Amino acid sequence: MICSPRNLALTAVVALAASSAVGQTALVTYDFNNADANRDFNATATNGGGAPLAIQEFNPSDQAVGVTGSNLFATGGGTTNGVRLGSNTLTYGVTQGDVLVVGTTGSAALSLDDYFSFTVTPDAGQQLDLNGITVEAARGGGSDRGFEVRSSLDNYTAVLTGSETVLIPSQRPTLTDFTVDLSAAAFDAVGAPVEFRVYVQSTGTNNSLEFDNLVVLGSANPVPEPGSLGLVGLGVLALARGRKASVA
Numbered sequence: 001m002i003c004s005p006r007n008l009a010l011t012a013v014v015a016l017a018a019s020s021a022v023g024q025t026a027l028v029t030y031d032f033n034n035a036d037a038n039r040d041f042n043a044t045a046t047n048g049g050g051a052p053l054a055i056q057e058f059n060p061s062d063q064a065v066g067v068t069g070s071n072l073f074a075t076g077g078g079t080t081n082g083v084r085l086g087s088n089t090l091t092y093g094v095t096q097g098d099v100l101v102v103g104t105t106g107s108a109a110l111s112l113d114d115y116f117s118f119t120v121t122p123d124a125g126q127q128l129d130l131n132g133i134t135v136e137a138a139r140g141g142g143s144d145r146g147f148e149v150r151s152s153l154d155n156y157t158a159v160l161t162g163s164e165t166v167l168i169p170s171q172r173p174t175l176t177d178f179t180v181d182l183s184a185a186a187f188d189a190v191g192a193p194v195e196f197r198v199y200v201q202s203t204g205t206n207n208s209l210e211f212d213n214l215v216v217l218g219s220a221n222p223v224p225e226p227g228s229l230g231l232v233g234l235g236v237l238a239l240a241r242g243r244k245a246s247v248a
Contacts, residue, residue, distance in 0.1 A: 024131050024217050024218060024219060025064055025217070025218070025219060026062065026064065026215050026216070026217060027063065027064045027067045027069075027120060027128065027130075027216045027217065027218050027219070027220065028060050028062075028063045028064070028067060028069030028118075028120050028215070028216040029060060029061050029062040029063070029213070029214070029215045029216075030058070030059075030060055030061060030069075030072070030100070030118070030213075030214040030215075031061040031062075031212070031213055031214075032058075032061070032098045032099055032100045032211075032212060033061065033098050058071050058072040058085060058100070059071050064220055065123075065220065066122065066123050066126040066128075066220025066221070067120055067121065067122055067123060067126065067128060067220045068120070068121045068123060069118060069119070069120055069121075069216070070118050070119040070120075070121070071118075072085060072100075072116055072117070072118050073116060073117045073118070074115075074116045074117075075113055075114060075115055075116070085100065085101070085102060085103075085116060098212075099138075099172075099175075099210045099211060099212040100210065100211040100212065100214075101140070101208050101209075101210050102116060102198075102200050102208060102209045102210070102211065103207075103208050112156075112199065114199060114200055114201065115197040115198055115199040115200065116197075116198050116200075117195055117196060117197040117198065118195070118196055118214075119193050119194065119195045119196070120193070120194055120196075120216055121192075121193040121194075122190065122191060122192070122193075122220060123220070125222060125223055126220045126221065126222060126223065127189045127190060127191045127220070127221055127222075127223050128187075128189075128190040128191075128194075128218055128219070128220055128221075129187070129188050129189065129190070129218050129219045129221065130182040130187035130188075130190060130194070130216065130217070130218040131182055131183060131187075131217045131218045131219075132162075132179055132180055132181055132182045132183070132216075132217045132218075133149065133160075133179070133180040133182065133196065133214070133215065133216050133217065134177065134178070134179050134180075134213070134214075134215045134217065135177075135178050135180075135211055135212075135213065135214040135215070136175035136176065136177055136178070136211065136212045136213050137166075137168050137170075137175060137176055137178060137209060137210065137211050137212075138168060138170050138171060138172040138173070138174060138175045138176065138209075138210045139168050139170065139171045139172065139207075139208075139209065139210075140171075140172055140207060140208030140209065140210055141171065141204075141207060141208070142171060143202065143203045143204055143207060144167055144202070144203055145167070145168055145200070145201065145202040145203070145207055145208075145209050146165050146166050146167040146168060146200070146201050146202075147163065147165075147166055147168070147198055147199060147200045147201070147209060148160075148163045148164060148165045148166065148198075148199050149162075149163040149180050149196055149197065149198050149199075150196070150197050150199065151194055151195065151196050151197075152193075152194055152195040152196075153186050153187070153190075153194060154186070156197055160180050160181065160182070161180070161181040162178065162179050162180040162181045163178065163180045165201070166178060168209065172210055175210075175212055182217075182218070187218075191223065196216075198211075
């Protein structure tokens with residue numbers, strides 16, 4: 001059977017659409033459950049100047065094919081500005097596993113100097129469609145503590161929906177679920193690394209916020225071949241001509 005150029009182009013449109021319609025999945029997961037011992041946020045996990053933390057707890061616990069997640073980074077050393085990272089095993093117990101403990105420097109207003117961050121990078125030949133970030137959080141004590149999330153795609157200008165200086169309602173060991181929305185077009189077909197910064201605030205020095213099961217959701221897909229994009233264009237043109245002819 002001989003296929004017309006129109007049929008070939010339409011077939012390419014269908015095939016490309018099918019290849020990109022990959023279901024949402026967990027791209028990068030941090031569950032903080034691979035700690036070898038309880039660590040207080042004043043312990044050796046402290047690191048300053050945005051240097052990577054060479055502590056096992058802060059590596060990704062899982063990542064999908066086509067994407068690589070970084071270790072967690074932290075600003076400052078818990079002195080004047082910045083946050084300190086550690087883990088908490090004892091409070092939550094072995095059934096819950098470890099959580100990430102973020103120690104703050106005590107500022108009622110959110111400071112752009114106080115954050116921890118992570119980066120997701122598409123592997124070679126891949127692009128990412130990012131859908132959201134889910135995370136569980138609790139206050140380490142009774143006073144108000146909150147967080148918000150920003151990304152490198154706009155140089156950390158806008159607060160991402162679902163994290164607008166969120167005040168955490170629950171106190172450990174009760175965790176609250178939060179979802180950060182990444183449905184904006186800027187997070188589609190991402191072909192370069194994206195850094196996410198979690199800015200934290202509290203009303204007292206060395207107050208802690210505790211996070212668990214931080215997951216970046218989306219899909220990793222092959223970058224379309226230039227020829228495929230050309231066939232898509234032909235397919236759209238063929239459809240338009242066919243509709244015009246049927247009207248005439």
